[in-house]
Amino acid sequence: MSTRVGIIGYGNLAKGVECALSKTSDMELKGIFTRRDPASVTIKSEGVNVYSIDALKDMKDEFDVMILCGGSATDLPKQTQEYVKYYNVIDSFDTHAKIPEHFKNVDEQALLNKHVAIISCGWDPGMFSLTRLYSNCILPNGTDYTFWGKGVSQGHSDAIRRVKGVKNGKQYTIPVDSALEAVRSGSNPELTTRQKHTRECFIVPEEGADLAAIEKEIKEMPNYFSDYDTTVHFITEQEFANNHGGMAHGGFVFRSGSTGWNNENKHVIEYSLKLDSNPEFTASVLVAYARAAVRLAAKGDFGCKTVFDIAPALLSPCDGAELRSHLL
Amino acid sequence: MSTRVGIIGYGNLAKGVECALSKTSDMELKGIFTRRDPASVTIKSEGVNVYSIDALKDMKDEFDVMILCGGSATDLPKQTQEYVKYYNVIDSFDTHAKIPEHFKNVDEQALLNKHVAIISCGWDPGMFSLTRLYSNCILPNGTDYTFWGKGVSQGHSDAIRRVKGVKNGKQYTIPVDSALEAVRSGSNPELTTRQKHTRECFIVPEEGADLAAIEKEIKEMPNYFSDYDTTVHFITEQEFANNHGGMAHGGFVFRSGSTGWNNENKHVIEYSLKLDSNPEFTASVLVAYARAAVRLAAKGDFGCKTVFDIAPALLSPCDGAELRSHLL
Numbered sequence: 001m002s003t004r005v006g007i008i009g010y011g012n013l014a015k016g017v018e019c020a021l022s023k024t025s026d027m028e029l030k031g032i033f034t035r036r037d038p039a040s041v042t043i044k045s046e047g048v049n050v051y052s053i054d055a056l057k058d059m060k061d062e063f064d065v066m067i068l069c070g071g072s073a074t075d076l077p078k079q080t081q082e083y084v085k086y087y088n089v090i091d092s093f094d095t096h097a098k099i100p101e102h103f104k105n106v107d108e109q110a111l112l113n114k115h116v117a118i119i120s121c122g123w124d125p126g127m128f129s130l131t132r133l134y135s136n137c138i139l140p141n142g143t144d145y146t147f148w149g150k151g152v153s154q155g156h157s158d159a160i161r162r163v164k165g166v167k168n169g170k171q172y173t174i175p176v177d178s179a180l181e182a183v184r185s186g187s188n189p190e191l192t193t194r195q196k197h198t199r200e201c202f203i204v205p206e207e208g209a210d211l212a213a214i215e216k217e218i219k220e221m222p223n224y225f226s227d228y229d230t231t232v233h234f235i236t237e238q239e240f241a242n243n244h245g246g247m248a249h250g251g252f253v254f255r256s257g258s259t260g261w262n263n264e265n266k267h268v269i270e271y272s273l274k275l276d277s278n279p280e281f282t283a284s285v286l287v288a289y290a291r292a293a294v295r296l297a298a299k300g301d302f303g304c305k306t307v308f309d310i311a312p313a314l315l316s317p318c319d320g321a322e323l324r325s326h327l328l
Numbered sequence: 329m330s331t332r333v334g335i336i337g338y339g340n341l342a343k344g345v346e347c348a349l350s351k352t353s354d355m356e357l358k359g360i361f362t363r364r365d366p367a368s369v370t371i372k373s374e375g376v377n378v379y380s381i382d383a384l385k386d387m388k389d390e391f392d393v394m395i396l397c398g399g400s401a402t403d404l405p406k407q408t409q410e411y412v413k414y415y416n417v418i419d420s421f422d423t424h425a426k427i428p429e430h431f432k433n434v435d436e437q438a439l440l441n442k443h444v445a446i447i448s449c450g451w452d453p454g455m456f457s458l459t460r461l462y463s464n465c466i467l468p469n470g471t472d473y474t475f476w477g478k479g480v481s482q483g484h485s486d487a488i489r490r491v492k493g494v495k496n497g498k499q500y501t502i503p504v505d506s507a508l509e510a511v512r513s514g515s516n517p518e519l520t521t522r523q524k525h526t527r528e529c530f531i532v533p534e535e536g537a538d539l540a541a542i543e544k545e546i547k548e549m550p551n552y553f554s555d556y557d558t559t560v561h562f563i564t565e566q567e568f569a570n571n572h573g574g575m576a577h578g579g580f581v582f583r584s585g586s587t588g589w590n591n592e593n594k595h596v597i598e599y600s601l602k603l604d605s606n607p608e609f610t611a612s613v614l615v616a617y618a619r620a621a622v623r624l625a626a627k628g629d630f631g632c633k634t635v636f637d638i639a640p641a642l643l644s645p646c647d648g649a650e651l652r653s654h655l656l
Contacts, residue, residue, distance in 0.1 A: 016587070019587065019588060019589055020587065022589075023468060023469065024468070044589065096656070099652055099653075099656055100649065100652055100653055103652055120656055125656045127462065127466070127597075129655055129656045130462070130640060131599075132655045133640050133641070133643075133644065133651060133655050134455065134458070134640055134643070136644070136655065137616040137619075137640075137643035137644050138455070138609070138612045138613055138616055138643075139612060140351060140352070140645075141351065184602075186602065259344070259347065259348065259605060259608040259609065259611075259612055260347060260605065260608060261347055261350075261372065264604075265603075265604035265605040265608050266604045267601070267602065267603045267604060267605075267609055268601070268602040269455075269599075269600075269601055270598070270599070270600045270601075270602075271459075271597075271598070271599050272597075272598045273595070273596070273597055273598075274512075274514065274595065274596040274598075275593075275595045276592075276593035276594045276595060277587060277588065277593040277595075280587040280588060280593050281466070281587065281595055283587075284466045284467060284587055285466050288465040288466055291465075306652060306656055307640075307656075308639070308640050308641040308648070308651050308652070308655075308656065309639050309641050309648070310639055311636070311637050311638055311639045312458060312461050312462055312465075312635070312636050312640075313461070313636040313637050315461075315462070315465035315466075316461065316464070316465050317468075320636070320637070321428065323461060323636050324427055324428055324431055324634060324636070325427075325428055327457055327460045327461050327464065327636075328424070328427055328448055328453045328457045328634055328635075328636065
């Protein structure tokens with residue numbers, strides 16, 4: 001029998017999950033839950049109902065796992081610990097500093113209600129974290145480097161849109177090529193924030209706005225831009241619509257370490273992602289971990305987990321013998 | 329209490345394990361077992377005994393796990409299934425085609441004797457396999473590419489040393505840059521064997537040998553060289569000793585796939601290793617998985633496993649809370 005999956009939310013991430021589920025043979029989308037009026041939400045999947053989020057608590061027997069597609073700022077800190085009371089759940093909580101607190105809250109409710117929660121699935125946290133963990137275990141004597149981009153930073157884009165005179169704006173984080181090359185060479189460079197990434201802003205100004213003032217305010221903004229080399233481009237609304245609607249992203253994780261009695265042998269591990277669609281890739285990770293959550297629940301292995309706690313074979317629709325024959 | 333580790337064998341891989349163990353704080357080398365006369369074997373670790381391999385069966389209470397460092401051709405197919413009767417064991421069995429058979433033999437004895445075996449740990453099979461599995465689960469619609477090198481192929485080096493007139497020789501497998509770039513671009517190229525790797529041979533000829541005949545025989549050798557562009561260099565014994573004693577290796581694993589209702593969004597996952605010492609890196613993987621084997625055994629989760637079955641957190645000396653805070 002197919003695994004019965006629900007989606008909570010219907011933004012870009014949820015749409016990615018809907019699409020990814022349509023391409024699995026062992027999982028089935030059984031419902032989408034929204035805070036909006038369900039009648040106002042049109043989804044792509046035929047024969048699937050849209051429900052009010054208020055109906056969630058009464059449908060416990062109809063779903064094996066819920067994929068939570070809300071945001072990390074305000075949705076997930078409340079939703080995951082609430083809905084794990086009723087379902088096995090997956091989320092992509094990505095506020096690194098608050099993961100320990102989120103884990104604790106969710107773990108308590110998961111254990112109490114005998115459900116599985118897998119939090120912080122995606123690529124960072126997620127696949128990048130896995131690379132860091134495996135690489136640290138193999139090369140305990142070494143240094144980690146993580147680079148992001150080229151891709152849109154939502155937080156920085158929000159920040160530039162709050163600047164006076166800015167009508168619309170988008171910010172790209174770009175890893176510095178020479179820094180990537182230095183790390184790749186195994187030379188273990190010490191890199192400042194400025195040396196690792198540059199920031200590029202595309203701004204649609206309000207009519208008559210003071211462009212020089214906008215540029216100055218952005219470049220000097222503490223935390224967001226003052227520690228970086230930032231470029232500001234002013235463009236038209238039309239240009240913005242044509243060229244800056246994409247959701248590409250990616251990045252690089254390195255561990256550069258050494259072995260040998262005198263640490264004489266260097267090793268460089270590199271993992272990178274180049275993604276046309278950040279939300280669709282993250283959604284694909286969520287779907288794979290949803291499969292694992294259902295399997296863990298079937299074994300009675302309840303509680304809150306992260307990607308670190310999940311044996312990789314649990315993510316696959318194939319059985320162990322098939323995996324050993326074809327992928328090992 | 330430290331995990332008590334034994335090593336079976338004392339070649340390059342075993343020496344790498346010895347060195348890696350010396351740098352852990354939670355594991356301790358308690359003995360090395362050899363087929364040679366123990367008195368003839370001098371090891372680096374002080375206060376550690378060298379035993380005859382015949383003593384293995386009588387020391388069951390003195391070791392938590394044995395790391396088997398024999399070869400895949402003749403040693404491991406016999407040793408792993410034999411020694412798992414007495415100990416939890418780890419091996420680096422790397423004959424891909426024979427993994428299912430090896431797994432079955434080891435699994436039977438492991439279950440019967442309530443031990444854990446983790447087979448085929450290293451980088452391929454091992455870390456490369458993990459990348460293939462994770463990437464296949466996330467991007468079910470896609471193509472895998474694996475490239476090896478630049479590094480020494482033991483099998484191909486053995487093959488050229490069997491050619492008449494060859495005194496010594498070494499073969500390097502080299503991935504073709506343009507093929508790597510094509511895969512990296514996401515264009516999903518179909519690549520022939522010849523397009524993926526070139527082979528470079530360094531030969532010390534016997535005095536008076538027919539160099540043209542050697543070169544022809546190598547380049548036309550079926551299976552090993554005839555499907556590749558091969559370069560043959562003749563060098564002196566001194567040059568061979570100076571420049572070709574290294575054990576560097578590495579390689580690249582890619583998955584290039586797409587998401588979206590019409591597969592309109594492309595994604596490229598790339599994992600690569602650049603290793604100064606192939607045996608020391610493989611040894612470091614073995615040591616991390618030895619830690620996991622002991623933990624699985626303590627939970628009573630017996631049987632034969634591969635890297636696919638091991639939750640990554642089990643490889644780390646740190647606890648879950650520490651990992652979530654620092655690496656997630």
